[in-house]
Amino acid sequence: MAADAALAAHKPQTPHVYLFTIAVRPALQGQGYGRRLLQPVLKACDRARLPAYLESSNPANNGFYGSLGFKVSGEIQIAPGAPPMTPMWRDER
DSSP, rough: OOHHHHHHSSSSSSSSSEEOOOOEEEEETTTHHHHHHHHHHHHHHTTTTTEEEEEEGGGGHHHHHHHHHOEEOOOOOOOSSSSBEEEEEOOOO
């Protein structure tokens, strides 16, 4: 599948924790639930001295991930005309 190949081409080869998906109901967004979901995972990454990687499918979320220490590491075009995904990397702290 083209999407799998596009994602695999951008996935880091160094050891890391891959954060596959997170979602908060639209009516509850902006109330801190996403941060509360991710904080224990990121603390575990830091204890294990592992960076974290994710692909953001919504550019509106990039600022949120940035506030957690993630940095944009490129752009993934899944298919012509499809919105791009944003790979993001967070070094361990």
